[in-house]
Amino acid sequence: MPKPERHVLVCLNARPPGNPKGSCADKGAEALYDALRDRVKARGLGQRVIVNRTSCLKHCSQGVTIAVQPDNVWYAKVTEADLDEICEKHLEQGEPVARLSMPDIPWE
């Protein structure tokens, strides 16, 4: 397999119930991760894009947090409804989805 063009990191970090920081797991990250992997495969992007689960990406209030490398594009509050657009525009055409851009905030 060649090196992937893009590496998508999906935060699946979980925290105990009641933790004030919350977590991406609380916001459905596991299902989102599975759905993104399914879409990447269905679109025939499996040789170009690798999708991995990761721990906290330090933008917990903005979860589910996704980072796409080497583009250094970060997405905030991603839901399953956003995945087709991310796949089509960014992962296929190389154009980041501006409306999902992570706000310029400090690490959390």
Ligand code: FES
């Ligand atoms: S828990 Fe997902 S960014 Fe921190």
